[in-house]
Amino acid sequence: MSGHSKWATIKRKKAAVDAKRGKEFTKLIKEITVAARLGGGDANGNPRLRLLLDKAKEVNMPLDNTMRAVKRGTGELPGTHYEPQQYEGYGPGGIAVIVDTLSDNKNRTVAELRHVFSSKGGSLAETGAVGWMFKRMGVVRAIESQKTTEDFLLEQLIEFDIQDISIDEDHVTITCDPKSLEKVKQAMSDLGLKIDTSELEWVAQNTVALAGDSAQKAEDFLSELEDHDDVQEVFTNYVEGVQ
Numbered sequence: 001m002s003g004h005s006k007w008a009t010i011k012r013k014k015a016a017v018d019a020k021r022g023k024e025f026t027k028l029i030k031e032i033t034v035a036a037r038l039g040g041g042d043a044n045g046n047p048r049l050r051l052l053l054d055k056a057k058e059v060n061m062p063l064d065n066t067m068r069a070v071k072r073g074t075g076e077l078p079g080t081h082y083e084p085q086q087y088e089g090y091g092p093g094g095i096a097v098i099v100d101t102l103s104d105n106k107n108r109t110v111a112e113l114r115h116v117f118s119s120k121g122g123s124l125a126e127t128g129a130v131g132w133m134f135k136r137m138g139v140v141r142a143i144e145s146q147k148t149t150e151d152f153l154l155e156q157l158i159e160f161d162i163q164d165i166s167i168d169e170d171h172v173t174i175t176c177d178p179k180s181l182e183k184v185k186q187a188m189s190d191l192g193l194k195i196d197t198s199e200l201e202w203v204a205q206n207t208v209a210l211a212g213d214s215a216q217k218a219e220d221f222l223s224e225l226e227d228h229d230d231v232q233e234v235f236t237n238y239v240e241g242v243q
Contacts, residue, residue, distance in 0.1 A: 011226070011234075025061055027232055028052065029069040030102045034082050036073025051181075051199060058197065080104050087113055088130045092121040092217040093210045095238040096130035098202045103230040112228065120221035133237060134202040137163060138181030140174045142193035148172070156191060160184050163203075171196070175203055202235040209241030 032052045039046035043053050049070070056066045072079030082102040087110070091097050103109040110124075117124045150165045153172065157165075161177035162184070172193060176184045178200055185198040210218050218238050225234045 024059060025065065026229075027102075028056055028059070028061060029065060030082050031232060032056065032066060032069035033073040033079060034084060034102055036070045037075075038073075041070045041074040041076075055197065055199070058195065085109065086127075087124060088127060089117050089124040090122050090130070091117070091221045091236070091238070093208065093214045093238070095208050095210070095218050095236050096133050096204070097122070097222070097225070098131065098134060098235040099225060099231055100233040100235075101228075101230045102232050109230045112230075113225075116221070116224050116228065120224065121217065122221060131202075133206065134204055134235060136178060136200060137203040138176045138178045138184065138198070139201045139203065140176070140181065140185050140188055140198045141196040142172045142174075142188050143196055144170050144172055144193055146192070153191075157184060157187055160187065201233070204235070204237030207237045207239040209239050211241035215240060 032049065035046065035049040035052055039049055041049070043050040053066060068077060071077040082104055083106065085101050085103065085106055087099045087101065089097050089099070099113065101109055101113075114124045144167075148167070150167060153165050153174070154162065157174070160180045160183055162174060162180075163177070164173075164175035166173045172188070174184055174188065181198060181200065185195055189195055215238075218236075222234055222236060222238070225231055
C-alpha cells in the first residue's frame with residue numbers, strides 16, 4: 001500500500017545501535033521527564049507517558065532509570081528543565097523535514113540546527129512551511145516470524161481505522177488513526193507479531209523519491225540531525241527512488 005522508505009529502514013537500524021550505546025536511552029529519559037511534567041506521573045491518566053513507558057520496556061531500559069525520569073518530571077527529584085520545540089525545513093533534494101527537539105537552551109539548539117541545515121544544502125524554514133505536508137498518525141512497527149501479506153493483515157485489522165500497511169523484508173509497518181494506536185498494537189501482538197515500536201508520528205502525505213548521490217546526501221543530512229543531542233525525532237517525506 002505504500003512505497004519503500006529507505007530512511008525508515010535506516011532509522012530502525014540506527015535506533016538499535018543507539019540503544020546499545022545508550023544514546024536512545026538518553027533521549028527517551030528526556031521525553032519521559034517532559035511527559036510526566038506536562039501530564040502527571042500516573043501512566044493511566046497520561047497516554048503519552050504510557051506510550052513512552054512501553055517504549056522503555058521495549059528497548060530494555062532499566063526500571064530505575066525510568067522511575068527517576070518520571071520523578072524528575074513530577075518534581076519529586078531535581079533535574080534539568082527541558083522544553084519541547086518543533087522546527088521545519090527543507091533538506092538536500094528539496095525533501096521536507098520536521099524536527100522535534102527537547103532542549104534546556106532554545107537559542108543554542110536553533111543555532112546549531114540552522115548550521116546543520118545550511119551546511120548540508122538545506123534551509124530551516126518558518127513554522128507551517130512544511131507541516132501541512134504531514135499528518136499526525138499512529139504508527140506500529142513489528143517483526144514477523146512467519147511470512148505474511150498486506151492483504152492478510154488488512155483483513156485481520158479491518159475493524160480498525162487503518163491508513164496504510166507496508167512490509168519491508170520481515171518488518172511490518174501499520175499506520176492508523178491515533179485513537180486506534182493501542183488497539184492496533186494489541187491486535188498485531190495477538191497475531192503473533194513481535195512489536196518493535198508503537199508511536200505517534202508525523203507521516204508525510206506525499207513523498208519525494210531520491211536516488212544515487214542525491215539520496216546519499218539526504219541520508220547524511222538526516223543522520224546528522226538524528227545524532228544531535230537535542231533532537232528527539234526527525235520526520236521526512238524522503239523515500240528511496242529507483243536508479
